[in-house]
Amino acid sequence: MTxxxxxxxxxxxxxxxxxxILACHEAPPRDAHEPMRPLQVNPARDSPMTLTANDEPAATxxxxxxxxxxxxxxxITKAIDLISASGLRFIDxxxxxxxxxxxxxxxxxxxxxxxxxxxxYDIVELDPWLEEIAARSFKTNLPYQVVLANGARVELRGxxxxxxxxxxxx
Numbered sequence: 001m002t003x004x005x006x007x008x009x010x011x012x013x014x015x016x017x018x019x020x021i022l023a024c025h026e027a028p029p030r031d032a033h034e035p036m037r038p039l040q041v042n043p044a045r046d047s048p049m050t051l052t053a054n055d056e057p058a059a060t061x062x063x064x065x066x067x068x069x070x071x072x073x074x075x076i077t078k079a080i081d082l083i084s085a086s087g088l089r090f091i092d093x094x095x096x097x098x099x100x101x102x103x104x105x106x107x108x109x110x111x112x113x114x115x116x117x118x119x120x121y122d123i124v125e126l127d128p129w130l131e132e133i134a135a136r137s138f139k140t141n142l143p144y145q146v147v148l149a150n151g152a153r154v155e156l157r158g159x160x161x162x163x164x165x166x167x168x169x170x
Contacts, residue, residue, distance in 0.1 A: 075126040084109035091145040
């Protein structure tokens, strides 16, 4: 047997629902949005000010500039240049049945530079750069692969470490 709501219960439900229903039927104001206007700065009026002990305005110092990237290990730049000049194909593996991303050498080197700028701005040594930026995909956490000239696929980190070591030999 289904319980029948009392008149008091029905009226309290209506009291809660009715304002929401009525609010949905109101048209939004037509003049609420204006197009953006160019920002006009008046240095005399808009300069940052603070109050001194005598309650007199005094100009504040401007915020410090953004820190520049610390000097990076030249081996990182060499690694990116090796990838770019290799002429090989690079694979960003997909974690499901979708098609993996495939890059030319130049595209992949550019992608690593961008990833380094966005995710690893403070990484300036080769080993952390290899681990955090060059070895794995940020999306899938799967290792990047290199398609060698013979068609074989190898993980990028091992291939890159081998190429860097070969370049150091006299």
